[in-house]
Amino acid sequence: MKKQDVLNRVLNSESSIFAKDDVVRLIEMVEMYDLTGKTVTVSDIGAAIESAMNVLSRNSYDIVDKSTAEFSLNGNEIELEEVDVDLDYIRETLEEHLMPLGEVDPNN
Numbered sequence: 001m002k003k004q005d006v007l008n009r010v011l012n013s014e015s016s017i018f019a020k021d022d023v024v025r026l027i028e029m030v031e032m033y034d035l036t037g038k039t040v041t042v043s044d045i046g047a048a049i050e051s052a053m054n055v056l057s058r059n060s061y062d063i064v065d066k067s068t069a070e071f072s073l074n075g076n077e078i079e080l081e082e083v084d085v086d087l088d089y090i091r092e093t094l095e096e097h098l099m100p101l102g103e104v105d106p107n108n
Helices: 003-011 020-033 042-058 087-102
Strands: 064-074 077-085
Touching: 042 087
Parallel strands: none
Antiparallel strands: 064 077
16 A cells, blocks of 8 residues: 555544544654665565675685784794784675665666
8 A cells, every 4th residue: 555545544534542643744754764665675685694795705804904913833833813803894895785775776
């Protein structure tokens, strides 16, 4: 059912404990928060996450901040003691793949 159909039904119905103006205002707010004009499904989110994970796994070298790596010598072995994760890189990759789900489609 379209928003306008709901509004027409409310305006043409008998009053209840809620004023018609209040109901109309609520319906108007619903559309105000649905700016994309599309429905994002669980499948859409899963595909976006999968796509982001593929990028991260292909570029796993970029996930760590190599400048923070700390090593130690243990006999004739070099051990990685600590290295920070590049959270900005991960955030940017996730945003790149997830944010389009909420963007307005210019064709609608």
